[in-house]
Amino acid sequence: MADVVLQVVDLDVFYGSSQILFGLSFEVHKGETLALLGRNGAGKSTTMKAIAGVIPSRKGQVRLHGQTILGEGAHRIARAGIGYVPEDRQIFPDLTVQDNLEIAIKRGPGGADDWPLERIYDMLPLLAPLKDRLGGQLSGGEQQMLTVGRALMGNPNVLLLDEPSEGLAPIMVQRIGDLIETLRALGKTIVLAEQNLQFCLGLADRAVVIDRGTDVFVGSIKELNADAEIKQRYLSV
Numbered sequence: 001m002a003d004v005v006l007q008v009v010d011l012d013v014f015y016g017s018s019q020i021l022f023g024l025s026f027e028v029h030k031g032e033t034l035a036l037l038g039r040n041g042a043g044k045s046t047t048m049k050a051i052a053g054v055i056p057s058r059k060g061q062v063r064l065h066g067q068t069i070l071g072e073g074a075h076r077i078a079r080a081g082i083g084y085v086p087e088d089r090q091i092f093p094d095l096t097v098q099d100n101l102e103i104a105i106k107r108g109p110g111g112a113d114d115w116p117l118e119r120i121y122d123m124l125p126l127l128a129p130l131k132d133r134l135g136g137q138l139s140g141g142e143q144q145m146l147t148v149g150r151a152l153m154g155n156p157n158v159l160l161l162d163e164p165s166e167g168l169a170p171i172m173v174q175r176i177g178d179l180i181e182t183l184r185a186l187g188k189t190i191v192l193a194e195q196n197l198q199f200c201l202g203l204a205d206r207a208v209v210i211d212r213g214t215d216v217f218v219g220s221i222k223e224l225n226a227d228a229e230i231k232q233r234y235l236s237v
C-alpha cells in the first residue's frame with residue numbers, strides 16, 4: 001500500500017445554498033504528483049480551497065497524515081503542512097520580491113526548515129535578479145513563481161497548485177512545468193489542479209477527474225490518457 005499523505009473523504013461544499021462538491025473523495029500518496037482535472041467550473045478550485053480551509057465544508061473529512069484538518073482555520077492548516085497556491089496568486093503588489101518571500105517564512109511541521117531563502121532563489125532562478133522589484137511589477141509568470149516560492153517557504157508536506165500555468169506565455173508554462181518536475185524529483189507531494197491534461201502528462205503520476213463536484217475517474221495519468229471516452233466526456237480535449 002502506498003503511503004497516504006492526504007485523504008479527502010466524502011466532501012460536500014456549498015456556496016450559500018448552492019452545492020458545489022458532492023461526496024468528493026480521493027487520496028494523495030507520499031511523493032506523488034496528483035493531477036486534479038476537470039472542465040471549467042467542475043470544482044477543482046473549490047476542492048483546493050476546502051482542503052486549505054479558506055472556505056467551509058458541510059460534510060466529509062480531510063486528513064493529513066491521518067489527522068483531521070477539516071474545520072481548522074486556514075492558518076492552522078497551513079501550519080499543519082498544507083501549502084496552497086491559489087489561482088489568483090495573491091502576492092503583495094507593494095512589497096518587494098524579497099519581502100514577499102520573507103513574510104511567508106514559517107517553520108514546517110516538526111520545526112523543519114528545508115527552504116531557506118537561498119534555496120528558494122536556487123529553485124526559482126528567475127526571481128533571483130528581481131529581489132528588489134515590487135510584486136506588482138512582475139509579469140504573470142514571475143508572480144506565479146513568487147507564489148510558489150512563498151508556499152515553499154512554509155515547508156509544506158503537500159503543495160496544492162491551482163492551475164499554475166493558466167494565462168501564461170508558453171515559455172513560462174514550460175518553466176512552471178520544469179519547476180513542478182524538480183519539486184517532484186525532490187520527493188515533494190503535489191496536487192496539481194488543471195484543465196489541461198496535456199500539461200499534466202509528463203508531470204503527474206495519477207489523476208482524479210472531477211465533474212460537477214464528483215470524482216468520476218481515479219487512476220494513473222497514463223490510463224486516463226488512454227481512455228478516450230472519459231477524456232471526451234469530462235475533459236475539454
Ligand SMILES: Nc1ncnc2c1ncn2[C@@H]1O[C@H](COP(=O)(O)OP(=O)(O)OP(=O)(O)O)[C@@H](O)[C@H]1O
Pocket residue numbers: 015020038039040041042043044045046047087163195
Ligand atoms: N464564490 C462563489 N460563489 C458561488 N459560486 C461559486 C463561487 N466560486 C465558484 N463558484 C461556482 O462553483 C463551481 C465550481 O467552481 P470552481 O472554481 O471550483 O471550478 P474549477 O474547476 O476550479 O474551474 P476553473 O477550471 O474554471 O478554475 C462553479 O459552478 C462556480 O460557478
Ligand SMILES: [Mg+2]
Pocket residue numbers: 044045046087162163
Ligand atoms: Mg479553478
